[in-house]
Amino acid sequence: MKKIKILTLILVLISSTNAFAKDKFSICWSIYVGWMPWEYGDSSGIIKKWADKYDIEIDVVQINDYIESINQYTAGQFDACSMTNMDALTIPAASFVDSTALIVGDFSNGNDGVVLKNKTKLADIKGQQINLVELSVSHYLLARGLESIGLSERDVNVVNTADADLVAAYSTKDVTSVVTWNPLLSEIEKQPGANKVFDSSDIPGEIIDLMVVNTDTLKQNPNFGKALVGAWYEIMAKMGDQKVLEQLATASGTDLAGYKAQLASTEMFYQAKNAVEFTKNVKLAQTMKYVAxxxxxxxLLGDGAPDSGFIGIQTPAAIIGNPHNIKLRFDPSFMQMAADGNL
Incomplete structure (x- = not known):
């Protein structure tokens, strides 16, 4: 999303129609290791159980196209959606849809990586062609990696490549480097000459997986937030169950070993108190400054953005950017209720 489109005003008007007290809600999610628990929560009845507790209904929808799921949320078709911190800023927030990170579920701790062919050091990337999904978290990871060794994007050639094509692209002679996420990353690492030279564990806590809720809807309907958070941490309590993991593995298109490998490179916040501590830490504000x-x-902030602080981002430790234009909020209060046993 490079430009603020004419449709922005329409999107805001549509989303605002959802901002009233109601009893039926819808959320969407897409396949990724940290969001698969929503599938179990839906199929097991846990989400319905918590919705019933608060006399509401929650419809859970899987959308295969990740970016499309965020676009639909932004357009007001869903009340909440799973997405990363960067995409929450650059899609709904940049479209003036005020959004709240209700659940901070995890951060990538090796699930995203830079792979070089027949080279073993990140410094070898200079002058290479880098295939990745342009303007995604992969692009952000590349930028942070280059910065860590004193290089910039001017020192490489970025080639926009659809995620569905990356594995096949790597096997061709002309492709010398890719940046991607799991499970694609693990598939590429199996190929000859593949060496992961930088990954998200080198920038811990910067690629964050969230459940984002329309702020106005949440304000008018706090029971919606309570039900989602209550359900999430009940699901988290079952993540040590082998049968649950097997179900999530199958639903995500892999086997148990594959899913466990992805979990190993994901810093899941199984306990609400850990998610609250992470959200309150000043490092989150610093991360969002990098992202902005x-x-x-x-x-990615639109043609009308004069600087990186155009959109205000509220975290418990600090406000990043314009305090009069806050469109992305990290609110740990509902997770705190879970931690305190008050849901």
Whole structure:
């Protein structure tokens, strides 16, 4: 999303129609290791159980196209959606849809990586062609990796490549480097000459997986937030169950070993208190400053954005950007209720 489109006003008007007290809600999610628990929560009846507790209904919808799921949320077709911190800023927030990170579920701790062919050091990336999904968290990871060794994107050639094509692309002679996420990353690492030279564990806590809720809807319907958070942590309590993991593995298109490998490179916040501590830490504000700077430099905050602080981002420790234009909020209060046993 490079430009703020004419449809922005329409999207805001549509989303605002959802901002009233109601008893029926819908959330969407897409396949990724940290979001698969929503599938179990839906199929097991846990989400319905918590919705019933608060006399509401919650419809859970899987959408195969990740970006499309966020676009639909932004357009007001869903009340909440799973997404990363960067995409929450550059899609709904940049479209003036005020959004709240209700659940901070995990951060990538090796699930996203830079792979070089027949090279073993990140410094070898200089001058290479880098295939990745442009303007995604992979692009952000590349930028942070280059920065860590004193290089910039001017020192490489970024080639926009659909995620569905990355595994096949790597096997061709012309492709010398890719940046992607699991399970694609693990598939590429199996190929000859593949060496992961930088990954998200080198920038811990910067690629964050969230459940994002329309802020106005949440304010008018706090029971919706309570039900989602209550259900989430009941699901988290079952993540040590082998049968649950097998179900999530199958639903995500892998086997138990494959899913466990993805979990191993994901810092899941199984306990609400850990998610609250992470959200309150000043490092989150610093991370969102990195993300805002990257997003502005790549035109992701819209043509009307004069600088990286155009959109205000509220965290418990600090407000990043314009305090009069806050469109993304990290609110740990519902997770705190879970931690305190008050849901």
């Amino acid at each position: 700077d990257f997003s502005f430099d790549h035109g």
